[in-house]
Amino acid sequence: MIRAEEILHPRPEGLYCPLGDFFIDPIRPVERALITHAHADHARAGHGKVLASRQTLEIMAIRYGEDFARETQAAEGEIALGDVSASFHPAGHILGSCQIRLLPKSGPRIVVSGDYSRRPNPVCAPFTPLECEVFITEATFGLPVFRHPDPAFEIAKLLRSMEEFPDRHHLIGGYALGKTQRLIALLRAAGYDAPIGLHGALIRLCQYHISQGIDLGHLVRVDDPSGPRLVIAPPSAFSTPWVQRFKDPVIGYASGWMGIRARARQRRVELPLVISDHVDWPELTGTLQEIAPQEVWVTHGTEDGVLRWCALNQLPAKPLRLVGYEDEPE
CATH class of the missing domain: 3.60.15.10 (Ribonuclease Z/Hydroxyacylglutathione hydrolase-like)
Structure with a gap:
């Protein structure tokens, strides 16, 4: 054989x-x-x-x-x-x-x-x-x-932070393909039905998921602080002038690697979300x-x-x- x-x-x-x-x-x-x-x-x-x-x-x-x-x-x-x-x-x-x-x-x-x-x-x-x-x-x-927590627990942590800091934008880093759409779906499942802001680089892939029958709710492209208080962006956006448009935002990042505190500190992440695919x-x-x-x-x-x-x-x-x-x- x-x-x-x-x-x-x-x-x-x-x-x-x-x-x-x-x-x-x-x-x-x-x-x-x-x-x-x-x-x-x-x-x-x-x-x-x-x-x-x-x-x-x-x-x-x-x-x-x-x-x-x-x-x-x-x-x-x-x-x-x-x-x-x-x-x-x-x-x-x-x-x-x-x-x-x-x-x-x-x-x-x-x-x-x-x-x-x-x-x-x-x-x-x-x-x-x-x-x-x-x-x-x-x-x-x-x-x-590596023992990832329940994603629902991490989403609850994000929602608590938004309640605690209602006047600060929450900017959450998530990869354009997969992580962004999963974050949105988890937020919707947790009852968050407000508009969610998206960095422009995430729009097209989110639209594709919607075309495949995945309900992501109300999404808004965000270019300045006038939009929704919760915004998802690719991690690379946090090293560009785009992020400087927001005054004192809460920076979050969704990744399995956020279980390592040193990685969160390296990226200057205030709100690490241990959500892995x-x-x-x-x-x-x-x-x-x-x-x-x-x-x-x-x-x-x-x-x-x-x-x-x-x-x-x-x-x-x-x-x-x-x-x-x-x-x-x-």
Whole structure:
């Protein structure tokens, strides 16, 4: 029987499948790419052919232009690619995000999870556990110290701050794709029905989510302090003159990394909100126990912690040592 390493292995461009002659989430332009989701550290422009979920393709077109690839194909069902079939399944990370399961004609089934989350997310389909012999997991928060709180608790913290400081704008940093829309949906679920201000860079992707049937309520583009008291902006906006238009704002930032106080201080964040679209330590290890693969491959993150856990649980594991994957570029 063919070994897993012969089905999929790392190359400088990314994970490569010689049986189908394609890459998964390549960081350099390639002839054929399968894309798990549309964050810019996984989805690059310039490939020859791109296979991804319909929503991922549409978001890539918004971000990069309609000609981001020479040819595109929306993933539906099992797709034959040479001597392997690929299928796409929800990852629970952002809208359109998918795990990719590879089914060779002979050999182990491999699931490339991409970035994934096990928390309920109102703006995307939930993670689907898949049977497989090899499971490739991210390790963004792959240490026992990372235990994310309930997002509803963090939203309540934001609303309390707005009550405590009613005369100060609350400017909350959130990535344009996924985090912004999830923040808005969480606020609406908590009963906040007032208009929410948006930095101009966030408008188009929010409009796309609305077009996909996701109710985000009343949103207003904000260019000055005359708009809503609650404003969401990309993190990069806080280092531009845009933020200087607001007098003494409360600066917040929504990220799993806000659980590290030093990171919050580094960014001069007064209101850190620990809201992540990645699995934390209990969710990561719980997923491995639930899926029960024969082998785990670990990528982009603190791989050593996950490898140690696997060793203690007698689960064969190895690091992929892929480079080029970071947080969503701003």
